[in-house]
Amino acid sequence: MKEIVSSLPGVFYRRPEPDKPVFVEEGDEVKAGDTIGLIEVMKSFQEVKAEADGVIKSIKVEDKAVVDAGQVVAELE
Amino acid sequence: MSYFKKVLIANRGEIARRIIKTCHRLGIETVAVYSDADADTPCVKEAGEARHIGGSQAKESYLNMEKIIQTAKDTGADAIHPGYGFLSENTKFTKLCEDAGITFIGPDAEKIQLMGDKIEARRHMQKAGVPVVPGWDGKLDSAEHALEIAEELGYPLMLKASAGGGGIGMHIVYNKEELTKSFSSAQQTAGASFGDDTVFLERFIEHARHIEVQIAADHKGHAIHLFERECSIQRRNQKVIEESPSPFLTEALRRKLCETAVTGVKEIGYTNAGTVEFIFDDETGDFYFLEMNTRLQVEHPVTEEITGIDLVELQLKIAAGEDIGFTQADIKHNGYAIEARLYAEDPDTYFPSPGKLTKLKLPEGIGRFDFAYEEGNTVSPFYDPMVGKIIVHGANREEALDWLDNVLDGIEIEGITTNLPLLKQLVNEKDFREGSYTTNYLQTRKAGRE
Numbered sequence: 193m194k195e196i197v198s199s200l201p202g203v204f205y206r207r208p209e210p211d212k213p214v215f216v217e218e219g220d221e222v223k224a225g226d227t228i229g230l231i232e233v234m235k236s237f238q239e240v241k242a243e244a245d246g247v248i249k250s251i252k253v254e255d256k257a258v259v260d261a262g263q264v265v266a267e268l269e
Numbered sequence: 270m271s272y273f274k275k276v277l278i279a280n281r282g283e284i285a286r287r288i289i290k291t292c293h294r295l296g297i298e299t300v301a302v303y304s305d306a307d308a309d310t311p312c313v314k315e316a317g318e319a320r321h322i323g324g325s326q327a328k329e330s331y332l333n334m335e336k337i338i339q340t341a342k343d344t345g346a347d348a349i350h351p352g353y354g355f356l357s358e359n360t361k362f363t364k365l366c367e368d369a370g371i372t373f374i375g376p377d378a379e380k381i382q383l384m385g386d387k388i389e390a391r392r393h394m395q396k397a398g399v400p401v402v403p404g405w406d407g408k409l410d411s412a413e414h415a416l417e418i419a420e421e422l423g424y425p426l427m428l429k430a431s432a433g434g435g436g437i438g439m440h441i442v443y444n445k446e447e448l449t450k451s452f453s454s455a456q457q458t459a460g461a462s463f464g465d466d467t468v469f470l471e472r473f474i475e476h477a478r479h480i481e482v483q484i485a486a487d488h489k490g491h492a493i494h495l496f497e498r499e500c501s502i503q504r505r506n507q508k509v510i511e512e513s514p515s516p517f518l519t520e521a522l523r524r525k526l527c528e529t530a531v532t533g534v535k536e537i538g539y540t541n542a543g544t545v546e547f548i549f550d551d552e553t554g555d556f557y558f559l560e561m562n563t564r565l566q567v568e569h570p571v572t573e574e575i576t577g578i579d580l581v582e583l584q585l586k587i588a589a590g591e592d593i594g595f596t597q598a599d600i601k602h603n604g605y606a607i608e609a610r611l612y613a614e615d616p617d618t619y620f621p622s623p624g625k626l627t628k629l630k631l632p633e634g635i636g637r638f639d640f641a642y643e644e645g646n647t648v649s650p651f652y653d654p655m656v657g658k659i660i661v662h663g664a665n666r667e668e669a670l671d672w673l674d675n676v677l678d679g680i681e682i683e684g685i686t687t688n689l690p691l692l693k694q695l696v697n698e699k700d701f702r703e704g705s706y707t708t709n710y711l712q713t714r715k716a717g718r719e
Contacts, residue, residue, distance in 0.1 A: 201623055201650040203326060209461050234613065234621040234654040258325065 194244050194268040198259045202233035204240075206255040214255075216266075220248050228266055231259065240265055271296050272589035273348040273372065277341045278302070278316070280352030281331060282641030283657055284565070285312035288350050291581040293317075300344045302337060304330035306649040310642060318344060325651045331355045334362050338369050348372040348588065350581075354653070357564040358385060374588040376541045376563050383537060384561040388431045388469055394558045397536030399529050402427075402548065402557040404471030412452040418470055419448055425475065428452065430459035431467040438462055439506075441473050476551040476707045479503065479559075480515050482530035483572045485542045485583050487593045492535050494527040495572050495580075496602050498544075502695070504619055504711050509688070510695065511568035512607040513575050516666060516704025517549065526556060533558065541587045542569075542580055551707050567610070567658070570639060574606035574662040605669040606662045609677070609692045613654045616691035623650035624685040632679030635672060636661050648685055656687065666704070670696055 198204065206214040206229050216228045222242045228251075229240045246268035253265050275298040278285045285301055289312060292299045301316030306325035313319045320340045323330035330336075332355060341349055349371055351357035357375065360382050366373040375381070384390045388406045395401050405422060409415045419426055419442075428451055430438035438458045440451040452468075460466035478501045486492035499515035500508045514523065530545040544566050546559040569580045578600070587593065613622045629644040640657030642648060648656055659676055663669030674696045680689060695701050698714070 200621065203651070209457075211461060233650040234623060234652065236619075236621055236654075238621070 193249065194246060195264045196228060196240065196242055196266040196268060198231050198240055198263050198265050199261060200231050200233045200238060201261045202231040202238075202259060204253045204255070204257055204259045204265060205230040205232065205237075206251070216248050216251075218248050218250055222246060222248060222268070229253075242268060244268060272585045272591065273297050275300060275317075275344065275346045276348045276350050276374070276585070277337070277344065277346035278312075278350050278352065279331065279337050279356055280350070280354070281307050281312065281652065282310065283639045283655070284352040284567075286315055286641075287639055288352060288581055289315050291579055291585070295582065295585065297585070300340070300346050302330070302340055304651070306647075306651050310646055311640075320344065325649065327355065327651065334359075334365055337362075338365050338371070341371050342369060346371065348374055348585075350374040350584070351564065353564050353567055358562075360385075372588050374541070374584050376539055376543065380537060380539050381563045384543075384563050386431055387429060387433065387560060388467065390561060391558070393537050394533045394561075397533045399533040399536075399558045400556065402471040402474070402559070404469065406469055409452075409468055409470065412449050415448060415452050415470065416445060419445070422470060422472060425473040427471045427473040428455045428468055429471060430455070430463055430465070431469055432463035432465040433459060474548055474550050474557075476709070477501075478515075478517055478549040478551055478707055479508075479546065480517070480526070480549055480556070481544045481546040481562075481566075482527050483542070483544055483566075483569070483580070484530055484534050484539075485580075485587065485593060486534055486539050487587045488540055488590055489592055490535070491593050491596075492531050492539070493593060493595075493597050493600060494531050495576050495578060495600060496527060497523060498566075498568055498571050500568065501706055501708050502701075502710055503708050508568060508610065509612075509711065510607065510609050510692075511571050512605070512666070512669075513571045514602060514605065522554075522556075533561075539563075542584050567655070568608050570637060570658065570660045571606045571608045574637070574660060575602045575604060576600055577603065604662055604664050605666045606660060607666075607669045607673055608658050608660045609673060609696075610658055610688075611656045611680075611682075611692070612688045613648045613656050613685050614688055615686050616688045619688075620686075621650070621654055622686035623648050623654075626656075626682065627684035628681055629683075630681040632676055635679075636676040656682075656685075659692075667702075670702065 227239045230237045249267040249269045277300040299316045301319040302322045356362040360378040363373045363378040428440040442448040456466040483495040500511045502510035544562040637660040661672040
């Protein structure tokens, strides 16, 4: 199992825009480099990407919740 | 003279400290409000009293209108200063203040609303004889309709959100294909960001300078300007360096620009301090109204340094119903002032860098430092990346730039990445020294080095 961590502190978003679908759901297959969420930090948005291929086992952070640098955002199988 | 008994500052960081300073000098008591993340910041200690209002995310604290109004009532504040950003241009908030019998330090809701609607602002300024960017301010019903209008105006064009601002939701289009492609996404972005999907078209000025005029008007109909600020050094539509006077303007052009701004302000019956932004076509020398900011600006210290006028005091005075108390002829510009914004970000990629300031030493004796943080504070990821502003004043531009160079060299900052190296380079670059730059400067100079 691999962990996807946020390298920055900020606010986690699961959708690219409020009225758009989520980037990924649990059970979705992802490739290395796929965006799984956004971190809002200092009024800018940074992408959180999967670093390996796999299946999203669980998403650990709720939409619009605060995350710390190094916090696990999702788990990958 | 005490304009108010107690002012609550509905903001944070450097601007909260700035407002507290003037209030205390005038014998006005102050209340700071703060979020979880800001509990240890200097403004909390410097205010007469401080109240915690909620979580670190702005919507839980600095945008929580009911909580802020309740705090003002609880502490007996008779006025609220909104600073810039957050609730400073929010008409729902100004109405809540009014209902609570608390003075909002700024213009009335109607004027904020008017200038917040970019299409309406354009129409009103045009009516007053202020030149506006050639464009079409009618409602665009569809992409087909936009294409028709675009054909008449000519490319390149800028597709803008009527309710937008601060560079958000602007699309530059060079041809039919790009306009077709951008139209619906521009509408969507506008709808999602501002709750209004109205978009309009303006000619895109490729080589532009951004010059703005500081104005103030009281309730008796007196309106004055406090000269211009040149703000062309920008990254991602955010200002990095501001100066006054502009190295680009001749005395005749300066007078024309400043008088035009006052005419526009009088036409709409504006009150309190505000800024009329203009865009200059570097190729033709023509200038056009861009938008009006109905609040105190980040870069207001530049104006204070050359005029010797405290803009926060002027805001308090006007909000209290007093006359401005001096005339245009009384306002002189003395020397040259420049401001550099220190951002917590990579100097090349602008990648944000929040974190603990393990060291922050500012040189003593020269320069004005309006800083949000002090050594030991954590630069928060929840708000904008500005750590502070460095402002210097000199007899002329050359001297001011030399001072700035010295001051920047004297700053010691550790723990986070900042744009200090970029600021140091800029101050010594030939084109910048010669005043030869447009809003593309940071982008093109970077490309030139790569």
